[in-house]
Amino acid sequence: MYVAVKxxxxxxxxxxxxxxxxxxxxxxxxxxxIAQIEQQMSLAVDRVMSEGALYDRDLAxxxxxxxxxxxxxxxxxxxxxRTTLPRLGYTLPIDTGRMAMRRRISATFKDVPGGQVLxxxxxxxxxxxxxxxxxxxxNVSPPQQPSINNPAPIPPMPRVTxxxxxxxILAPEVDIDAGDTIADLTREPLAFPAxxxxxxxxxxxxxxxxxxxxxxxxxxxxxxSHPFAGEIRMGAVSVEIQPxxxxxxxxxxxVELTECQMINQFKGTAxxxxxxxxxxxxAFCQGERKAMAMALVDRSLRAAELGxxxxxxxxxxxxxxxxxxxxxxxxxxxxxxxxxxxDFQAELGTLRTLRAERREAAE
Amino acid sequence: xxxxSDTAGYNFAYLDEQTKRMIRRAILKAVAIPGYQVPFGGRExxxxxxxxxxxxxxxxxxxxxxxTLKVIDQGAxxxxxxxxxxxxxxKTTGVxxxxxxxxxxxxxxxxxxxxxxxxxxxxxxxxxxxxxxxxWLEPRESETRKMHALGEYGIMHVRxxxxxALLGRIAxxxxxxxRVNDRYIMRPSPIPKFDNPKLDNNPALLLFGAGREKxxxxxxxxxxVKSLDFDDHPFEVQTWDHACTLCGARDSFLDEIVTDDLGTxxxxxxxxxxxADRREAAPQTVDASEAAE
Numbered sequence: 001m002y003v004a005v006k007x008x009x010x011x012x013x014x015x016x017x018x019x020x021x022x023x024x025x026x027x028x029x030x031x032x033x034i035a036q037i038e039q040q041m042s043l044a045v046d047r048v049m050s051e052g053a054l055y056d057r058d059l060a061x062x063x064x065x066x067x068x069x070x071x072x073x074x075x076x077x078x079x080x081x082r083t084t085l086p087r088l089g090y091t092l093p094i095d096t097g098r099m100a101m102r103r104r105i106s107a108t109f110k111d112v113p114g115g116q117v118l119x120x121x122x123x124x125x126x127x128x129x130x131x132x133x134x135x136x137x138x139n140v141s142p143p144q145q146p147s148i149n150n151p152a153p154i155p156p157m158p159r160v161t162x163x164x165x166x167x168x169i170l171a172p173e174v175d176i177d178a179g180d181t182i183a184d185l186t187r188e189p190l191a192f193p194a195x196x197x198x199x200x201x202x203x204x205x206x207x208x209x210x211x212x213x214x215x216x217x218x219x220x221x222x223x224x225s226h227p228f229a230g231e232i233r234m235g236a237v238s239v240e241i242q243p244x245x246x247x248x249x250x251x252x253x254x255v256e257l258t259e260c261q262m263i264n265q266f267k268g269t270a271x272x273x274x275x276x277x278x279x280x281x282x283a284f285c286q287g288e289r290k291a292m293a294m295a296l297v298d299r300s301l302r303a304a305e306l307g308x309x310x311x312x313x314x315x316x317x318x319x320x321x322x323x324x325x326x327x328x329x330x331x332x333x334x335x336x337x338x339x340x341x342x343d344f345q346a347e348l349g350t351l352r353t354l355r356a357e358r359r360e361a362a363e
Numbered sequence: 364x365x366x367x368s369d370t371a372g373y374n375f376a377y378l379d380e381q382t383k384r385m386i387r388r389a390i391l392k393a394v395a396i397p398g399y400q401v402p403f404g405g406r407e408x409x410x411x412x413x414x415x416x417x418x419x420x421x422x423x424x425x426x427x428x429x430x431t432l433k434v435i436d437q438g439a440x441x442x443x444x445x446x447x448x449x450x451x452x453x454k455t456t457g458v459x460x461x462x463x464x465x466x467x468x469x470x471x472x473x474x475x476x477x478x479x480x481x482x483x484x485x486x487x488x489x490x491x492x493x494x495x496x497x498x499w500l501e502p503r504e505s506e507t508r509k510m511h512a513l514g515e516y517g518i519m520h521v522r523x524x525x526x527x528a529l530l531g532r533i534a535x536x537x538x539x540x541x542r543v544n545d546r547y548i549m550r551p552s553p554i555p556k557f558d559n560p561k562l563d564n565n566p567a568l569l570l571f572g573a574g575r576e577k578x579x580x581x582x583x584x585x586x587x588v589k590s591l592d593f594d595d596h597p598f599e600v601q602t603w604d605h606a607c608t609l610c611g612a613r614d615s616f617l618d619e620i621v622t623d624d625l626g627t628x629x630x631x632x633x634x635x636x637x638x639a640d641r642r643e644a645a646p647q648t649v650d651a652s653e654a655a656e
Contacts, residue, residue: 009446011443076407079407083407084374084377186406189404193505322504328575331411331414331416332412334411335411335492341618342537342555342616343537343538343553345619346536346601347536349603
């Protein structure tokens with residue numbers, strides 16, 4: 001005799017307990033601390049802050065620990081937390097031209113004022129597993145070489161794009177909807193056509209993997225935009241607010257950012273002579289892959305604005321912006337595992353009827 | 364899961380009051396324009412999109428301390444996600460919860476409309492995955508909004524006609540499109556078309572929340588809701604050759620349950636509250652021959 005399934009609450013509680021045990025792993029292995037994750041899994045922390053849209057290293061590290069290292073899950077935890085936070089005010093626009101830099105490279109000039117600074121990059125490492133890292137405890141002795149993490153900041157350098165823009169060969173960044181307030185997708189839903197401010201915000205919060213694939217597709221001919229990495233810079237910038245009662249802004253702290261400015265060919269139109277155009281990418285801390293992919297996709301999404309034919313996925317704002325958020329995508333893909341048996345039953349009935357009708361017609 | 368400590372610091376019903384106000388404004392607009400999809404600033408919720416974040420935001424915005432909440436998924440109060448959502452609200456609001464349709468002032472549902480008739484003092488909140496009825500015909504939001512604005516719905520009738528031409532009947536079994544108040548075509552969330560007639564002229568307020576897509580829409584009490592059809596192919600609902608094995612009902616939506624690996628089936632009401640009430644009122648109504656069908 002069939003008995004309706006009861007006890008969902010007990011099953012859920014038991015699943016949560018199992019999950020907690022799995023998260024901890026073998027109790028004989030020391031537990032990870034938040035500080036360890038924050039310090040030694042720092043690029044994971046960076047990604048969770050960027051896509052979680054909350055600049056807080058400790059909370060991001062906590063989310064990674066709680067999510068067992070699943071970064072999309074960690075991003076979800078951070079987003080669900082940040083949405084409950086009150087809005088205390090808005091900062092002034094940050095000025096990346098005044099960045100205290102740790103890395104700065106340009107692929108468009110051999111040398112640029114201020115020079116090329118590699119910083120802490122994987123770029124020229126040979127991807128060979130370093131088995132000395134597996135020898136735990138062996139590297140507790142102080143490193144043989146003194147730290148080169150130079151605390152003296154590199155003085156502000158002019159942006160490569162500013163140098164080109166001064167010549168007029170690179171289109172200036174113009175506020176195409178001057179006077180409008182800046183879009184905020186965390187308060188207002190996305191609407192189409194989406195202006196560049198809304199697009200950039202969506203891309204900044206977008207899933208790195210999705211943008212990477214889309215950006216890559218533009219390099220392979222699906223909406224080719226002929227990009228050059230004009231400049232990538234990484235470092236700290238001041239965050240300032242302008243209190244109403246004071247005549248000057250106040251520095252309330254700093255955030256570390258990676259900014260990528262792509263320079264792209266543009267054939268020009270009847271009104272505009274040929275010139276370079278821009279794609280812009282920005283991510284918290286060392287999110288370089290994300291910032292570069294974002295810059296490619298930003299430029300692709302400007303196709304309509306620049307009068308280019310837009311027939312590739314990365315040029316289609318509705319396609320890109322509606323599907324770039326990993327919370328939305330992960331949720332909707334995975335909701336298929338929730339029960340659908342009522343709809344399935346309805347579909348079964350229809351299908352059986354249609355099959356019976358066809359059988360009768362054949363007889 | 365019910366320690367009070369992990370919700371300390373969160374507002375009543377989780378959402379902050381500003382957000383609730385924004386959602387209530389969207390609900391009021393939705394009630395004023397029956398069937399129209401109102402965009403709203405949907406928030407991230409502590410459960411994933413697809414789990415009912417739209418319905419949960421609507422419920423969180425309308426629920427008060429005196430309310431009694433019922434949550435169902437596939438018609439049942441004991442499915443895991445219904446249990447989870449109910450315990451979320453029990454934890455964040457402390458309101459009374461119930462499995463009995465007639466005791467609830469707010470009912471949140473996924474994929475079903477309760478079998479028992481609703482009253483004017485009740486609100487039914489639907490969880491909606493895709494709010495746009497034209498979405499499978501036109502993927503672009505910018506286009507579908509225009510089509511709604513112009514009442515340009517020919518494409519939907521053509522789709523239904525194509526079913527008839529190809530298959531001899533309209534093959535949509537759930538999420539069957541309706542026209543609300545003679546104006547907007549609406550997606551009734553994926554309820555089976557069996558439930559569509561309950562939408563029409565219902566005394567309760569029907570609210571629909573789509574969290575991921577950030578849309579809210581409504582059918583106000585006593586509003587005309589017509590399932591799309593043709594004069595020579597009138598709308599009809601599903602019927603079963605079986606009765607519910609548990610309570611003998613022949614008028615409720617039945618789940619088909621496979622009971623062994625030989626493919627033996629039994630049928631039971633999807634609405635667990637309706638089924639339980641009938642069994643209580645008249646136990647053993649089903650004779651063995653019917654149960655064995």
